[in-house]
Amino acid sequence: xxxxxxxxxxxxxxxxxxxxxxxxxxxxxxxxxxxxxxxxxxxxxxxxxxxxxxxx
Numbered sequence: 092x093x094x095x096x097x098x099x100x101x102x103x104x105x106x107x108x109x110x111x112x113x114x115x116x117x118x119x120x121x122x123x124x125x126x127x128x129x130x131x132x133x134x135x136x137x138x139x140x141x142x143x144x145x146x147x
Contacts, residue, residue: 104112 104115107115
């Protein structure tokens with residue numbers, strides 16, 4: 092590990108307890124999952140709009 096990595100880690104997690112760091116990690120994972128779900132829903136929405144605007 093480089094010194095820069097350790098410095099960044101300490102800046103992010105330095106004041107946290109282990110349980111708080113675990114909770115932060117789980118929240119970050121959940122946030123990433125929700126962002127993927129939102130992106131999928133937006134793509135589905137855009138596809139439906141394109142389908143509805145076509146002239147048959």
